[in-house]
Amino acid sequence: MPNLYYSLSERIFKKIDENRDQIAKLVSQLVQIPSITGQEGDAQEFIKEKLTEMGLKVETFEPNVNELKDHPSFFETASYKKFGYSKRPNVIGIWEEGNSGKTLILNGHIDVVPSGPKEEWRYDPWGGEISNGKIYGRGSGDMKGGIVAMIYAVKAIQELEIPINGKVLVESTIEEEDGGIGGALATLLRGYTGNFSINPEPSGLDFYVASAGVLYFKIRVKGRPAHAKEAHKGVNAIDKIWLIYKALKELNEERQRRIVFPPAEECEPDVKGHVTTLNIGMISGGDWPSTVPAWAEIMCRIGWPPGESIREIESQILDRLKEVSRRDPWLRENPPEYCTIGWRAEPSMVNTSDPFVSKLSDLAFKVTGRRPRFCGGTAGLDTRFFINDFNIPSVGYGPIAHNIHGINEFVELDSVIQVAKVIALAIVELLTE
Numbered sequence: 001m002p003n004l005y006y007s008l009s010e011r012i013f014k015k016i017d018e019n020r021d022q023i024a025k026l027v028s029q030l031v032q033i034p035s036i037t038g039q040e041g042d043a044q045e046f047i048k049e050k051l052t053e054m055g056l057k058v059e060t061f062e063p064n065v066n067e068l069k070d071h072p073s074f075f076e077t078a079s080y081k082k083f084g085y086s087k088r089p090n091v092i093g094i095w096e097e098g099n100s101g102k103t104l105i106l107n108g109h110i111d112v113v114p115s116g117p118k119e120e121w122r123y124d125p126w127g128g129e130i131s132n133g134k135i136y137g138r139g140s141g142d143m144k145g146g147i148v149a150m151i152y153a154v155k156a157i158q159e160l161e162i163p164i165n166g167k168v169l170v171e172s173t174i175e176e177e178d179g180g181i182g183g184a185l186a187t188l189l190r191g192y193t194g195n196f197s198i199n200p201e202p203s204g205l206d207f208y209v210a211s212a213g214v215l216y217f218k219i220r221v222k223g224r225p226a227h228a229k230e231a232h233k234g235v236n237a238i239d240k241i242w243l244i245y246k247a248l249k250e251l252n253e254e255r256q257r258r259i260v261f262p263p264a265e266e267c268e269p270d271v272k273g274h275v276t277t278l279n280i281g282m283i284s285g286g287d288w289p290s291t292v293p294a295w296a297e298i299m300c301r302i303g304w305p306p307g308e309s310i311r312e313i314e315s316q317i318l319d320r321l322k323e324v325s326r327r328d329p330w331l332r333e334n335p336p337e338y339c340t341i342g343w344r345a346e347p348s349m350v351n352t353s354d355p356f357v358s359k360l361s362d363l364a365f366k367v368t369g370r371r372p373r374f375c376g377g378t379a380g381l382d383t384r385f386f387i388n389d390f391n392i393p394s395v396g397y398g399p400i401a402h403n404i405h406g407i408n409e410f411v412e413l414d415s416v417i418q419v420a421k422v423i424a425l426a427i428v429e430l431l432t433e
């Protein structure tokens, strides 16, 4: 009975280490199914089979906009507009034993962003090549490595036949990259709630404790078209949008000088002074070179750390628009039109003194020998739905990944193993009390 010589956690570590090659292989296989946001179906089918093989009770559902549209966090995602929600299921594996009534949610998003120019990659972005302890490809880090870590955490506890007292939900959800409305939010609204949640986004073995507020918006102004030879009779809408462009730039600079967010700045020093950004991402206008433009518009994304609500952000933008319009006779008569487009997410932050957070930190320390730093707040995460809308403490804790959303994305296999170990310990600690 050599197992008697091992403590429970050593047995778990050993089991996960034994599965190292399978873990790498599963990340690689998942990378080979390109689940770009909107086209998650095949990868979800694969996950469903995997969870079923493990003996979990597996439930799937396609989001229904009618069930979502009255929720305050709802917005129509770009991928919903383009693809709808058909053949885009969320997959939930359920493992339940005992009657403690406690539920731990493990949630990861299956969708990935496009590969970008393939010729710039050293590896096939959809090849899942394993080399030198790294797994390459789009989604390897963000966040198929994390999904595999949570699957193998559950597998280890099962294979060791360690009894649990409670429920684990293993969730693979869609469209996080696009706002997560039909994914994590829909899954929570379907009733898959719990007491704690771990989201293995590639946090580099630190904790993502905060999610950024994100708002996409469009501003449109009209002009008065005229033939270019008598341009003086027209009003150039591009000239007018330029006034707004400058005002928003100023707003951004003022905000960047004023707003600080220590968790983000401590983890990523170069983000100092840029924890909030108003990005003017698209500009268009006019119809013909020899016509004075009759319209112009800009599309923007503003991101900001916890501390301000969407309503406060919008009032700052609208105040600037009013100020510009007050000074310009044309805009005074023809005020710019503002509307939101796509992403509309409140920021969120988990209560870092919640006992769940400190327990998870202790477990991470036990596995890695380093205490996770509290990071985040510059990108929108699905954790916000758990925290803001369902009051479930949720921490992003995942592997070390490089070049996510970029060229030659990869995840470090060792860190995937470490995350699996931490999650396995969390299952035992949280659900055997």
Ligand SMILES: [Zn+2]
Binding pocket: 109, 142, 143, 176, 201, 202
């Ligand atoms: Zn992600």
